Amino acid sequence: MENVTIRMLAERLQLSTATISKALNNSHEISEETKQRVLALAAELNYVPNPYASSLRKKASNTIAVVIPEVADSFFAEAINGIESVAQEKGYHVLIYLTHESFQKEQAILRDFQSGRVDGVLISVTTETAAAQHGLEQLVKEIPIVFFDRVCEEITAAKITTDDATAAYKATTHLIAGGCRQPVMLSASRHLSISNKRTEGFRQALADHQLPFTAASIIYCSNDTIATHELLKKAIQKEHYDGIIATTEKLATAVYEAAAALHLQIPHDLQVIGFSNLSTAKFLNPSLTTITQPAFDMGKAAAALLFKALKSSSFALPEQQEVIPSTLLIRNSTLAAAD
Amino acid sequence: MENVTIRMLAERLQLSTATISKALNNSHEISEETKQRVLALAAELNYVPNPYASSLRKKASNTIAVVIPEVADSFFAEAINGIESVAQEKGYHVLIYLTHESFQKEQAILRDFQSGRVDGVLISVTTETAAAQHGLEQLVKEIPIVFFDRVCEEITAAKITTDDATAAYKATTHLIAGGCRQPVMLSASRHLSISNKRTEGFRQALADHQLPFTAASIIYCSNDTIATHELLKKAIQKEHYDGIIATTEKLATAVYEAAAALHLQIPHDLQVIGFSNLSTAKFLNPSLTTITQPAFDMGKAAAALLFKALKSSSFALPEQQEVIPSTLLIRNSTLAAAD
DNA sequence: CCGTGTTACTTAATCGGTTAAGTAAATAAA
DNA sequence: TTTATTTACTTAACCGATTAAGTAACACGG
Numbered sequence: 001m002e003n004v005t006i007r008m009l010a011e012r013l014q015l016s017t018a019t020i021s022k023a024l025n026n027s028h029e030i031s032e033e034t035k036q037r038v039l040a041l042a043a044e045l046n047y048v049p050n051p052y053a054s055s056l057r058k059k060a061s062n063t064i065a066v067v068i069p070e071v072a073d074s075f076f077a078e079a080i081n082g083i084e085s086v087a088q089e090k091g092y093h094v095l096i097y098l099t100h101e102s103f104q105k106e107q108a109i110l111r112d113f114q115s116g117r118v119d120g121v122l123i124s125v126t127t128e129t130a131a132a133q134h135g136l137e138q139l140v141k142e143i144p145i146v147f148f149d150r151v152c153e154e155i156t157a158a159k160i161t162t163d164d165a166t167a168a169y170k171a172t173t174h175l176i177a178g179g180c181r182q183p184v185m186l187s188a189s190r191h192l193s194i195s196n197k198r199t200e201g202f203r204q205a206l207a208d209h210q211l212p213f214t215a216a217s218i219i220y221c222s223n224d225t226i227a228t229h230e231l232l233k234k235a236i237q238k239e240h241y242d243g244i245i246a247t248t249e250k251l252a253t254a255v256y257e258a259a260a261a262l263h264l265q266i267p268h269d270l271q272v273i274g275f276s277n278l279s280t281a282k283f284l285n286p287s288l289t290t291i292t293q294p295a296f297d298m299g300k301a302a303a304a305l306l307f308k309a310l311k312s313s314s315f316a317l318p319e320q321q322e323v324i325p326s327t328l329l330i331r332n333s334t335l336a337a338a339d
Numbered sequence: 340m341e342n343v344t345i346r347m348l349a350e351r352l353q354l355s356t357a358t359i360s361k362a363l364n365n366s367h368e369i370s371e372e373t374k375q376r377v378l379a380l381a382a383e384l385n386y387v388p389n390p391y392a393s394s395l396r397k398k399a400s401n402t403i404a405v406v407i408p409e410v411a412d413s414f415f416a417e418a419i420n421g422i423e424s425v426a427q428e429k430g431y432h433v434l435i436y437l438t439h440e441s442f443q444k445e446q447a448i449l450r451d452f453q454s455g456r457v458d459g460v461l462i463s464v465t466t467e468t469a470a471a472q473h474g475l476e477q478l479v480k481e482i483p484i485v486f487f488d489r490v491c492e493e494i495t496a497a498k499i500t501t502d503d504a505t506a507a508y509k510a511t512t513h514l515i516a517g518g519c520r521q522p523v524m525l526s527a528s529r530h531l532s533i534s535n536k537r538t539e540g541f542r543q544a545l546a547d548h549q550l551p552f553t554a555a556s557i558i559y560c561s562n563d564t565i566a567t568h569e570l571l572k573k574a575i576q577k578e579h580y581d582g583i584i585a586t587t588e589k590l591a592t593a594v595y596e597a598a599a600a601l602h603l604q605i606p607h608d609l610q611v612i613g614f615s616n617l618s619t620a621k622f623l624n625p626s627l628t629t630i631t632q633p634a635f636d637m638g639k640a641a642a643a644l645l646f647k648a649l650k651s652s653s654f655a656l657p658e659q660q661e662v663i664p665s666t667l668l669i670r671n672s673t674l675a676a677a678d
Numbered sequence: 679c680c681g682t683g684t685t686a687c688t689t690a691a692t693c694g695g696t697t698a699a700g701t702a703a704a705t706a707a708a
Numbered sequence: 709t710t711t712a713t714t715t716a717c718t719t720a721a722c723c724g725a726t727t728a729a730g731t732a733a734c735a736c737g738g
Contacts, residue, residue, distance in 0.1 A: 030687080050455055070420070071423075
């Protein structure tokens with residue numbers, strides 16, 4: 001059986017395709033009676049409109065893109081959840097693209113969006129992304145786009161972030177309160193504003209407690225699990241760190257792995273705080289003190305902002321910013337009590 | 340600036356749109372020289388073809404849909420990873436739809452696919468889905484579709500599964516070898532073939548070890564976290580289970596939660612095995628013995644199968660089946676040693 | 679009774695590509 | 709030299725919906 005089209009409905013009912021289209025879109029130009037007849041036949045024949053014909057004509061796809069580094073990170077998984085919940089409610093479709101932290105892939109993906117494939121974009125950039133070289137600047141002007149979590153500092157655009165500097169400051173203070181004198185921060189990128197802000201909060205907390213900030217205070221880790229494991233083991237042995245702030249979920253578990261390999265007891269030999277949304281954090285051995293980001297809400301907020309812009313073109317999207325606070329959840333991988 | 344179209348290229352080069360189209364598609368009808376001129380101008384003007392125009396005419400969207408219950412489950416997160424890796428390689432786009440275990444949502448989503456929005460579908464059905472009522476039977480005939488993990492037994496269609504019965508049998512045997520005499524299986528559905536197969540493996544293992552299979556041997560849990568928690572606590576207290584097989588990731592952590600609430604020691608009071616892909620399983624307290632499903636590979640296999648069908652229409656997709664084995668990873672939440 | 683609106687449609691152009699069918703010129707074969 | 713074939717294009721239809729513009733029929737106020 002062929003696909004049912006508007007033309008088929010028109011022929012059956014001896015009406016023009018224009019009438020059918022308008023009837024289906026509940027236009028005031030069409031009589032109640034005709035609308036009923038059209039709707040009835042459409043239901044009977046199981047008519048489903050071709051979205052691409054409609055998109056082509058209307059220049060709107062009812063589709064948004066989500067561009068993220070990976071899904072297997074509970075922050076992004078939860079964020080997708082938030083995004084999808086809003087999109088589904090608004091009748092939008094969600095295309096998903098994984099960059100795997102590759103700036104090249106990210107660029108290729110974004111370039112494609114100039115085709116009009118999507119009405120808007122939600123993006124969390126790769127660790128390699130530095131806004132300068134990027135066509136991002138250009139794209140922001142051409143298509144509604146909302147950055148979330150990993151944003152580009154240099155670009156004027158809509159952004160949903162969490163309070164990274166404050167969170168890092170709190171985490172660091174918490175480590176110090178637990179007796180830590182040699183804290184280190186594991187960072188995933190030198191370029192990302194999110195990383196720099198966390199570094200800033202970390203540095204500030206060290207300064208406020210008269211602890212030195214040196215070259216050894218930050219370790220930049222790659223996305224390569226094995227390399228990171230080796231790097232961590234060597235660094236911990238050499239520098240005798242007594243506290244670690246892991247700024248990504250993967251890095252947090254990497255620390256547990258390294259500690260196990262070096263026979264170090266968490267938290268007595270080494271305190272650990274992770275930026276993580278793992279629902280299993282409290283069941284880890286020992287349970288992991290976390291900076292928990294409001295992933296679901298950030299996803300929702302980003303999507304909501306985007307849809308607001310899509311609805312009214314007069315809405316000045318690029319000026320919107322929102323910061324949703326993270327929470328320090330104190331568990332057994334650190335020593336200080338809650339205050 | 341307006342979007343660049345094929346017509347604009349045509350006017351600039353004093354050629355017909357047909358020539359431009361063919362040149363861009365590297366048709367043999369076009370001279371090398373003209374192709375170069377077209378490509379050069381396209382690059383210069385940053386031409387990106389409108390996918391919807393092309394989809395409309397070619398009746399192919401270069402897009403697939405992934406329909407799953409949720410993303411915040413590491414099985415599905417990894418599966419998406421596998422799917423996306425294949426899709427990206429083949430130049431396909433991936434639409435994602437979350438059913439949140441709602442059969443109604445699932446139906447609405449699938450119905451939309453009759454519009455031609457996607458060239459193929461990868462689906463893992465909801466816990467509520469029973470094939471019979473479903474329009475699934477119909478859809479399978481109309482559009483290439485591959486079921487993965489949670490399949491519909493009654494439907495003849497392409498399926499990628501893991502060895503659920505065998506895995507459950509192994510898990511049960513392992514519990515029994517550790518001294519368990521009152522094992523219980525936590526199931527997420529009465530309808531799903533995946534659940535029934537696991538039940539079957541469980542039942543068989545009990546029978547082979549002269550243990551009774553009663554109404555209390557299986558607990559059906561809903562998707563409601565709080566209700567599940569209460570249900571679990573009560574059941575464990577009442578029936579004095581000494582071993583639990585949690586058939587979903589969420590249920591595994593729910594068991595840890597319930598055990599903590601009841602002050603039960605895992606594994607001494609209660610052994611636990613989870614069907615789970617959590618990368619943190621080995622860091623849990625105690626580390627969790629898991630049946631680990633090959634999530635990434637199942638995603639890849641499902642996508643590969645789908646693309647094979649999309650490439651050649653003569654390929655008999657509905658007859659394809661593949662079973663990829665799961666692995667029992669023995670850790671500290673159970674007592675028996677590896678054999 | 680005439681002009682003005684309103685109602686309920688139809689006609690035809692349009693979105694931006696793709697492709698079957700046609701054509702003119704050049705080349706090869708007979 | 710004539711016919712057949714190949715090359716490199718063009719023309720125009722088409723995919724399926726949307727929408728600006730047009731129209732016929734009827735109602736209504738003055």
